[in-house]
Amino acid sequence: MTQSGRLYGIGVGPGDPELVTVKALRLIRAVAVIAYPAPEEGPSFARSIVAGWLDGTQGEIAIRFPMRPGPPPTRVYDRAAAAIAAELDAGADVAVLCQGDPLFYGSFCGLLARLGGHYPVEIVPGVSSLAACAAATMTPLVTRDETLTVVPATLPEDALAERLAAADVAAVVKLGRHLDKLKRVLQRLGVSERAVYVEHASLPDERTLSLAAVERAPYFSMVVVRTAIRRAPGTARRAAPQTT
Amino acid sequence: MTQSGRLYGIGVGPGDPELVTVKALRLIRAVAVIAYPAPEEGPSFARSIVAGWLDGTQGEIAIRFPMRPGPPPTRVYDRAAAAIAAELDAGADVAVLCQGDPLFYGSFCGLLARLGGHYPVEIVPGVSSLAACAAATMTPLVTRDETLTVVPATLPEDALAERLAAADVAAVVKLGRHLDKLKRVLQRLGVSERAVYVEHASLPDERTLSLAAVERAPYFSMVVVRTAIRRAPGTARRAAPQTT
Numbered sequence: 288m289t290q291s292g293r294l295y296g297i298g299v300g301p302g303d304p305e306l307v308t309v310k311a312l313r314l315i316r317a318v319a320v321i322a323y324p325a326p327e328e329g330p331s332f333a334r335s336i337v338a339g340w341l342d343g344t345q346g347e348i349a350i351r352f353p354m355r356p357g358p359p360p361t362r363v364y365d366r367a368a369a370a371i372a373a374e375l376d377a378g379a380d381v382a383v384l385c386q387g388d389p390l391f392y393g394s395f396c397g398l399l400a401r402l403g404g405h406y407p408v409e410i411v412p413g414v415s416s417l418a419a420c421a422a423a424t425m426t427p428l429v430t431r432d433e434t435l436t437v438v439p440a441t442l443p444e445d446a447l448a449e450r451l452a453a454a455d456v457a458a459v460v461k462l463g464r465h466l467d468k469l470k471r472v473l474q475r476l477g478v479s480e481r482a483v484y485v486e487h488a489s490l491p492d493e494r495t496l497s498l499a500a501v502e503r504a505p506y507f508s509m510v511v512v513r514t515a516i517r518r519a520p521g522t523a524r525r526a527a528p529q530t531t
Numbered sequence: 532m533t534q535s536g537r538l539y540g541i542g543v544g545p546g547d548p549e550l551v552t553v554k555a556l557r558l559i560r561a562v563a564v565i566a567y568p569a570p571e572e573g574p575s576f577a578r579s580i581v582a583g584w585l586d587g588t589q590g591e592i593a594i595r596f597p598m599r600p601g602p603p604p605t606r607v608y609d610r611a612a613a614a615i616a617a618e619l620d621a622g623a624d625v626a627v628l629c630q631g632d633p634l635f636y637g638s639f640c641g642l643l644a645r646l647g648g649h650y651p652v653e654i655v656p657g658v659s660s661l662a663a664c665a666a667a668t669m670t671p672l673v674t675r676d677e678t679l680t681v682v683p684a685t686l687p688e689d690a691l692a693e694r695l696a697a698a699d700v701a702a703v704v705k706l707g708r709h710l711d712k713l714k715r716v717l718q719r720l721g722v723s724e725r726a727v728y729v730e731h732a733s734l735p736d737e738r739t740l741s742l743a744a745v746e747r748a749p750y751f752s753m754v755v756v757r758t759a760i761r762r763a764p765g766t767a768r769r770a771a772p773q774t775t
Contacts, residue, residue, distance in 0.1 A: 298662065303554065308658060310549035358675060388662040388672075391679075396671040403669070410669060412662035412733070414552060418542065418632040422654035425647070427640035428632075431602060434694050435635075435681040442676055450678050453697050489656070 289378040292319070294371065294406050296389035296399065297382050298413015299336045302507070303489035306414045312340055314411060319379035322348035322371055324386075324394045332507075333384040346374065348381075352394070356464065359394070368401035375406050388415045392439070392460065417458055419488035420509045423495050426483070428511070429456050440465035440510075448472045454514045462504035469510060470498065482512040536563070536619040538650050539626040540633035540643060542657015543580045546751070547733035550658045556584055558655060563623035566592035566615055568630075568638045576751075577628040590618065592625075596638070600708065603638070612645035619650045632659045636683070636704065661702055663732035664753045667739050670727070672755070673700050684709035684754075692716045698758050706748035713754065714742065726756040 295314055300306035315321060315337055325331035331349060334341075350367040352359045374381050389395040389410055399408065417437065421428040429435040436454035438447060439461040451457050451472060459469055473479040482498035486508035498510055539558055544550035559565060559581055569575035575593060578585075594611040596603045618625050633639040633654055643652065661681065665672040673679040680698035682691060683705040695701050695716060703713055717723045726742035730752035742754055 298658070300552065301656070305554035305557070306552050306656065308544070308550050308552050309556070310547065312553070313549070388658075388665070390665040390670070390672045391662065392673055392675075393671070396674045399669075399671065408669060410666035412545070412550065412658045412666040414542070414632075414656050414658055415662060418635065418656035418659060421632070421634040422656040425643075425652060425654060426634070427637070427643065428634045429636055429681065430640045431636075432683050432685050434683070434686075437673065437679040437681075439676050439678070442678075450697070453694070 289376070291406055292375040292378050292380040294375060294398075294402055294408045295380065295382040295411060296393075296395040296408070297384055297411045298388040298393075298415075299333055299384050299386060300414040301387055301416045301419035301489045302332070302336060302487065303419075304336050304339055306419070306489055307337060307340075308411065308413065311411050311413065312337070315382050315384070316340060316342070317380070318345065318382040320346035320348060320371075320374045320381045321384060322350060322367065322381055323384040325349040325351050326354050327351050331384075333386045336386065337384065346379070348374075350394070359397075364397040364401060368398055371398065372402060372405070375402070385413065386416075388413045391415050391417070416460070416488060416507065416509060420458070420485040420511060423485045423488045423493055424483050424511060426511075428458070440469050444468050444472060448475060451478075451512070451514055452476055457512050457514055459510040459512070462508050462510065463506055466501065466504045473498065473512065476514065478512055478514050481514070482510050484508065484510050533620070533622040535650055536622050536624040538615065538619060538642075538646055538652045539624065539655060540637075540639040540652070541626050541628055541655045542632040542637075542659075543577055543628050543630060544658040545631055545660045545663035545733045546576070546580060546731065547663075548580050548583055550663070550733055551581060551584075552655070552657065555655050555657065556581070559626050559628070560584060560586075561624070562589065562626040564590035564592060564615075564618045564625045565628060566594060566611065566625055567628040569593040569595050570598050571595050575628075577630045580630065581628060590623070592618075594638070603641070608641040608645060612642055615642065616646060616649070619646070629657065630660075632657045635659050635661070660704070660732060660751065660753060664702070664729040664755060667729045667732045667737055668727050668755060670755075672702070684713050688712050688716060692719060695722075695756070695758055696720055700755070700757050700759075703754040703756070706752050706754065707750055710745065710748045717742065717756065720758065722756055722758050725758070726754050728752065728754050 433455040
């Protein structure tokens with residue numbers, strides 16, 4: 288009986304090919320098969336990040352997701368898991384390329400749930416889009432005793448408002464068609480002017496601007512807002528970068 | 532007049548030298564001077580991560596922090612900023628090595644506040660301890676519409692309880708001497724049994740265990756807890772890894 292292969296969930300970082308880790312590179316070049324999320328037609332962003340290091344000799348599994356709102360259909364994960372399991376059963380190691388970090392809102396989670404109990408798995412953490420966006424703003428994300436809240440803009444308006452009101456610093460992910468809702472919520476909370484918008488962090492077309500100036504948000508975008516609405520009694524928390 | 536050097540804030544990741552990015556490595560080897568946080572006596576953890584790639588020809592500035600609770604004294608940052616500024620004024624590029632990510636609870640923030648307006652600065656994001664801890668647990672950190680809250684255990688007990696109660700998934704950082712307080716808070720919220728403790732993530736002595744079994748937490752440790760106390764009406768959020 289063949290010994291089964293190992294499944295790797297590999298974070299390839301936010302987009303700049305140089306923000307891939309040494310470990311990710313070593314493993315991506317060593318495995319027999321790579322797998323990656325991709326749109327229904329066209330190239331995979333995750334694959335494009337490491338394309339310069341691939342030599343074309345590996346097997347490839349493109350996991351094609353329909354590009355429409357809402358969670359991807361279960362069958363996409365089922366089919367991808369079956370294709371990957373077939374390789375693992377044949378003794379091949381498979382690396383799933385994950386933009387950012389595999390376990391931070393990653394589509395890898397759907398594969399981990401299906402394959403995790405059945406094969407040896409290793410996760411290689413990556414530089415998250417959150418860290419890349421913070422770097423683009425050139426401002427500390429959180430310091431000292433601050434709380435960071437990462438909130439998907441996909442939440443219903445009231446739930447979004449509630450979570451943002453409770454944050455010291457909030458990072459809002461998954462903007463897309465939820466941009467107007469987010470703008471309304473931040474307006475309501477009186478913190479619109481503190482909202483910094485970042486798109487394509489770490490890529491050549493990276494842009495940082497005030498949220499008010501944004502009319503359309505691509506998938507790879509994020510808003511960071513130092514809400515600081517809630518303060519513990521007697522503490523004066525500064526909104527600007529700390530001096531200690 | 533000499534053109535001033537460039538200041539780099541470089542994330543060197545959670546500890547495994549292979550979790551350094553290609554960009555961090557390139558810049559660390561290219562600059563004239565490296566600077567890094569260190570204890571009052573003994574070696575720097577951030578420096579140790581990249582030590583294997585240093586050739587010993589660069590200038591080095593050790594920023595020595597007193598190892599006692601509370602925020603580091605202002606004068607440590609003042610002196611370090613002055614030493615770094617002297618190098619930058621002389622035209623030397625300086626890379627500040629930051630464990631994890633520079634802007635995620637990093638001591639780099641104190642230098643950025645002092646030098647940021649005066650010299651060209653570039654931030655190189657790194658793999659955070661958060662991503663490394665999630666990888667160690669082999670469990671998705673956040674998926675779909677979940678909110679992640681990162682909370683320092685240094686907060687007063689009631690503030691800590693309030694923030695944890697409002698989270699879907701919480702990562703508690705800066706444990707150290709606050710371990711017992713955190714245990715009390717999680718007990719009070721009835722979620723102790725869901726708390727996963729990780730120490731030395733990505734290092735050879737990495738350990739993952741249930742929080743109940745932990746008696747002493749080193750500085751490089753974290754607790755991840757899927758609190759899921761608050762649920763939007765009508766949604767049944769699963770506590771286990773999602774299947775879609």
